Amino acid sequence: LAPSLLVAVLLVGTLVDHEQMLALGGTALCLWLLWGSAVAVRRAARARALLGSRAARRQLAGILAHVAVAIFAAGVTSTTLFKQTYDAPLEEGRDLQFGAYTLHLKQATRTQEHNYTVRRATFEIRKNGVSVTELSPELRYYPVRDMQTTEAALYSTPMRDIYLAIGDIPTPKGSNAPRLGVRMYVMPGQQWLWFAFILAAASGMVVALSAFFT
Numbered sequence: 001l002a003p004s005l006l007v008a009v010l011l012v013g014t015l016v017d018h019e020q021m022l023a024l025g026g027t028a029l030c031l032w033l034l035w036g037s038a039v040a041v042r043r044a045a046r047a048r049a050l051l052g053s054r055a056a057r058r059q060l061a062g063i064l065a066h067v068a069v070a071i072f073a074a075g076v077t078s079t080t081l082f083k084q085t086y087d088a089p090l091e092e093g094r095d096l097q098f099g100a101y102t103l104h105l106k107q108a109t110r111t112q113e114h115n116y117t118v119r120r121a122t123f124e125i126r127k128n129g130v131s132v133t134e135l136s137p138e139l140r141y142y143p144v145r146d147m148q149t150t151e152a153a154l155y156s157t158p159m160r161d162i163y164l165a166i167g168d169i170p171t172p173k174g175s176n177a178p179r180l181g182v183r184m185y186v187m188p189g190q191q192w193l194w195f196a197f198i199l200a201a202a203s204g205m206v207v208a209l210s211a212f213f214t
Helices: 002-015 020-048 054-082 191-210
Strands: 085-090 097-100 103-112 117-125 128-134 138-140 147-151 153-156 161-170 179-187
Touching: 002 085, 020 054, 054 179, 085 097, 085 117, 103 179, 117 161, 128 153, 128 161, 138 161, 147 161, 161 191
Parallel strands: none
Antiparallel strands: 085 179, 097 103, 103 117, 117 128, 117 138, 138 147, 153 161, 161 179
């Protein structure tokens, strides 16, 4: 069976591109692991042994580990294939259109902190005309070390994360005024990775604690 599967994978790999191959492989792995976990849970439930013995608890740990790997595969596949990156110069009085998202600049400030100067821009983010959140990325300059850092702003949901950052961009010829650019990343599936790590840790805890139960 294994050689046949390997040949099938190689044949499919010659017919599709890298991203399609990744999508196919990630989806297949996720569905296979979830199906196997569901079958194992069903069998354990029929036997009424999901938590009734040490062996059953170890089986539960294995199921949690398989589900964790499935969710991790789904998260990696989504992040790799469906990540969106947008960037554009920031212009006063003009909204930025990034795909389905609209960025409206509400406020731009420059303040002096204890040991650095911070430029902060507050944006309202709308998706398909509906307000989603407000984010305030920063650009910090430390004169003592002559160093500039970017502090990205983050908005997280169970389905996707949105990162927003600002930075200096080249100025047009004939202009000495500094210009700022905006970059936005939309990363689907990021929270799934954390959930997968939690499930994997829970699996390990079940195995470790099973020794204390008879």
